[in-house]
Amino acid sequence: xxxxxxxAANPDMRKHAAxxxxxxxxxxxxxxxxxxxxxxxxxxxxxxxxxxxxxxxxAFLALLAALGFGVVGIENLQGSGNPVIExxxxxxxxxxxxxxxxxxxxxxxxxxxxxxxxxxxxxxVAARPAAGEAGGRLTAExxxxxxxxxxxxxxxxxxxxxxxxxxxxxxxIAAFGWLAVFVLFPFFNRDGLxxxxxxxxxxxxxxxxxxxxxxxxxxPDRTREYRFGTAELSVYGERELxxxxxxxxxxxxxxxxxxxxxxxRKIGWQIGAxxxxxxxxxxxxxxxxxxxxxxxxxxxxxxxxx
Amino acid sequence: MISLPxxxxxxxxxxxxxxxxxLRSDRFRLAREVDxxxxxxIVTALEKGRPKRISDEDLLDLPVLYRKATSSLAxxxxxxxxAAALDYLEALVRRAWFQVYGPRVTLMGWLRRFLGGGWSxxxxxxxxxxxxxxxxxxxxxxxxxxLVAQDAxxxxxxxxxxxxxxxxxxxxxxxxxxxxxxxxxxxxLSVFAAYLFSNNTGVAIMAFALGFAFGxxxxxxxxxxxxLLGAMLFxxxxxxxxxxxxxxxxxxxxxxxxxxxxxxxxxxHIGRAMAFPGARSVLAAAQGAGVRAAQVMAGCALMLxxxxxxxxxxxxxxxxxxxxLAIGAxxxxxxxxxxxxxxxxxxxxx
Numbered sequence: 001x002x003x004x005x006x007x008a009a010n011p012d013m014r015k016h017a018a019x020x021x022x023x024x025x026x027x028x029x030x031x032x033x034x035x036x037x038x039x040x041x042x043x044x045x046x047x048x049x050x051x052x053x054x055x056x057x058x059a060f061l062a063l064l065a066a067l068g069f070g071v072v073g074i075e076n077l078q079g080s081g082n083p084v085i086e087x088x089x090x091x092x093x094x095x096x097x098x099x100x101x102x103x104x105x106x107x108x109x110x111x112x113x114x115x116x117x118x119x120x121x122x123x124x125v126a127a128r129p130a131a132g133e134a135g136g137r138l139t140a141e142x143x144x145x146x147x148x149x150x151x152x153x154x155x156x157x158x159x160x161x162x163x164x165x166x167x168x169x170x171x172x173i174a175a176f177g178w179l180a181v182f183v184l185f186p187f188f189n190r191d192g193l194x195x196x197x198x199x200x201x202x203x204x205x206x207x208x209x210x211x212x213x214x215x216x217x218x219x220p221d222r223t224r225e226y227r228f229g230t231a232e233l234s235v236y237g238e239r240e241l242x243x244x245x246x247x248x249x250x251x252x253x254x255x256x257x258x259x260x261x262x263x264x265r266k267i268g269w270q271i272g273a274x275x276x277x278x279x280x281x282x283x284x285x286x287x288x289x290x291x292x293x294x295x296x297x298x299x300x301x302x303x304x305x306x
Numbered sequence: 307m308i309s310l311p312x313x314x315x316x317x318x319x320x321x322x323x324x325x326x327x328x329l330r331s332d333r334f335r336l337a338r339e340v341d342x343x344x345x346x347x348i349v350t351a352l353e354k355g356r357p358k359r360i361s362d363e364d365l366l367d368l369p370v371l372y373r374k375a376t377s378s379l380a381x382x383x384x385x386x387x388x389a390a391a392l393d394y395l396e397a398l399v400r401r402a403w404f405q406v407y408g409p410r411v412t413l414m415g416w417l418r419r420f421l422g423g424g425w426s427x428x429x430x431x432x433x434x435x436x437x438x439x440x441x442x443x444x445x446x447x448x449x450x451x452x453l454v455a456q457d458a459x460x461x462x463x464x465x466x467x468x469x470x471x472x473x474x475x476x477x478x479x480x481x482x483x484x485x486x487x488x489x490x491x492x493x494x495l496s497v498f499a500a501y502l503f504s505n506n507t508g509v510a511i512m513a514f515a516l517g518f519a520f521g522x523x524x525x526x527x528x529x530x531x532x533x534l535l536g537a538m539l540f541x542x543x544x545x546x547x548x549x550x551x552x553x554x555x556x557x558x559x560x561x562x563x564x565x566x567x568x569x570x571x572x573x574x575h576i577g578r579a580m581a582f583p584g585a586r587s588v589l590a591a592a593q594g595a596g597v598r599a600a601q602v603m604a605g606c607a608l609m610l611x612x613x614x615x616x617x618x619x620x621x622x623x624x625x626x627x628x629x630x631l632a633i634g635a636x637x638x639x640x641x642x643x644x645x646x647x648x649x650x651x652x653x654x655x656x
Contacts, residue, residue: 201593
C-alpha cells in the first residue's frame with residue numbers, strides 16, 4: 001500500500017535525505033532535528049552569490065565610470081589629479097576588495113546568518129556542536145574564520161583557472177592539484193564541511209520555515225456513519241497515517257480515489273463513488289485516535305510492518 | 307480603501323472552536339496555536355532585522371513563548387501524530403532557537419570589545435606562533451640576501467620584473483636613490499594607498515588560509531616574501547644605501563611586516579593545532595585554533611589599512627631618512643605596546 005499511496009516517494013532520495021539528518025540539543029534538553037544542506041544546494045548558493053557580486057560590481061563600476069566621465073569629460077581624462085576622479089578610483093578599488101571579502105561577512109553576520117544565495121535556497125550557517133554537547137552560539141569570530149578561508153577555496157582556484165594557470169607546466173599541475181584539494185574537500189567528509197567550516201566550527205543547515213496548516217479533525221465528526229473496528233485500524237501504522245495526511249492535504253481527486261480503493265481492499269470495505277474524501281477523513285481521524293491512544297500507553301507502531 | 311497585501315501585517319487568526327475538534331491531540335494544538343503564531347511573528351521580525359516592530363509586550367513574552375513552544379513540541383512528539391503540526395513546531399522552535407541563542411552582540415559591540423582588548427589577548431595567546439613566524443621571516447630575509455650576494459642572477463629569479471622597476475643588482479646609486487625619493491605632491495596617492503591595502507590584505511589572508519595545510523605553505527609564503535625583501539636589501543646595501551633603504555621601508559614596513567607576521571602566525575597556529583591536536587580531536591583542535599586565529603586576522607586587516615595609508619602618504623611625503631625611521635619606530639612601539647599591555651576585557655555573559 002505504501003507504494004500505491006506514495007508513487008512519487010523515491011526510496012533512494014529518502015535515504016539520501018536521512019543521511020543528512022542531525023540532532024541539535026537545545027539547552028532545554030530538547031533534541032531538534034536538523035538537516036544539513038546538500039552539497040548541491042551549497043554549490044548553487046555559492047553560484048548565486050557570485051552572480052550577485054558580479055552583476056552588482058559591473059553595475060556599480062559602470063555607474064562610477066559614468067560619474068567619472070560626467071565630471072571631466074572623456075577628452076581630458078589624461079590630466080588626472082582631479083580629486084573627484086581620485087575619489088572614484090579609490091571607491092572602485094575598495095569596492096573590489098569589499099566584494100571579495102565583505103559581502104559574505106556582512107550577510108552571514110546578520111540575523112539570518114545567510115548570504116542572499118543561501119537564503120534563497122533556504123540555508124543558513126550554524127555553529128557545529130561538539131559530539132554529544134548542546135548546540136552553541138554562532139559567534140562573529142566563526143563567521144570571520146570561515147569566510148577568510150573562502151579565499152583559498154573559491155577565489156584562488158577561480159583566478160587560477162581564469163588566468164590560464166593550468167598551462168604553466170608541472171608547477172601549474174601541482175598548483176591545480178593543490179587547489180583541487182580545497183575545492184573537493186566537502187566530498188571527503190560526512191557533514192559536507194568545507195575547510196572554512198572545519199576551521200571555524202560551523203556547518204550549513206537547512207533553515208526552511210513551515211506554515212501552520214489547518215488542524216485535521218475539524219472536519220465534521222462522522223463516527224456515526226463510519227465505524228472502524230480495532231482489527232481494521234491495526235492494519236496501518238504511523239508512516240501510513242502521515243502519508244494519508246499528505247494525500248488529504250493535497251486534495252487531488254485521483255490520489256484520493258486510489259488511496260481509498262487501496263484501503264478498502266485491505267480492510268474489506270465497499271464505499272460508494274464520490275464518498276472517497278469523507279471516507280478517508282473518517283478513516284484518518286479513527287486511525288489517528290487509535291494510534292494516539294496507543295502512544296499514551298507507550299505503544300507506538302511505526303508502520304504497517306511493525 | 308484597498309488594503310494592499312504587501313503592507314498587511316500578518317494577522318494571527320483566532321483559534322477555531324476548540325471543542326469542535328474530535329481528536330484530543332488537535333484540541334491540545336488548537337489551544338496553543340495562538341502562542342505559536344505570536345512567537346512566529348516575533349521570530350520573523352527578528353530575522354528580518356526589524357526588532358523595532360516588535361511590541362514591548364511581545365518582547366517581554368519572548369522567553370516564555372519560546373519555552374512554551376519547546377514544551378509543546380516535547381509533548382506533541384509523545385502524544386500527537388499530526389505531521390504538519392510537528393513539522394511546523396520543529397521549524398518554529400529551530401528558528402526561535404537560532405534567534406534566542408543567536409549572537410547577542412552587535413557588530414559595533416563586537417568591534418568595541420575586539421579593539422578594547424580582545425584582539426591583543428588573541429595575539430598574546432598565539433605568542434609561540436608569532437615567535438616562529440618571526441624566526442622564519444628573519445631566516446627568509448637572510449636567505450634572500452645570501453643568494454643574491456652569491457649570484458646576482460638569483461635576484462631576477464626572486465623579484466618579478468615589474469616589481470624590480472630597474473632596481474637590479476649593479477644599478478647605479480643615483481637610480482636607486484631616486485626610487486627612494488618622495489614624490490612632489492599627494493596627487494594620486496590615495497588610489498595607490500587603497501591599491502596597496504587591498505593587495506597586502508590579500509597576501510595576509512592567503513598566509514592565514516594556507517595554514518590549514520599544516521602550516522607548511524604559510525611558511526613557504528613567508529620565506530618567499532622575505533627573501534624578496536632580502537634580495538632588495540642587498541642591492542641597496544651594495545650601492546651604499548642600506549640606511550636610506552631601511553628608513554624608506556620602515557615608514558610602513560614596521561606596520562605591514564608586523565601584520566604579515568601576525569597573519570602568518572595565525573595560519574601557523576591552525577596548522578600546528580591540526581598537526582598536533584593533542585588529546586582533542588583534530589576537528590575540535592582546528593576549531594579552537596581557527597576562532598582564535600580569526601580574531602588576529604580581523605586585526606591584521608586593520609593594520610594593513612594603516613600600513614597602506616603610511617605607504618601611500620607618509621612615505622611619499624616625508625623625505626628625510628631620520629624622520630622616516632622615527633615614524634616607523636613610533637608605529638612599531640605603538641603596536642607592540644598595544645599588544646603587550648592591553649588587558650583582555652571582562653568576559654561578560656553574552
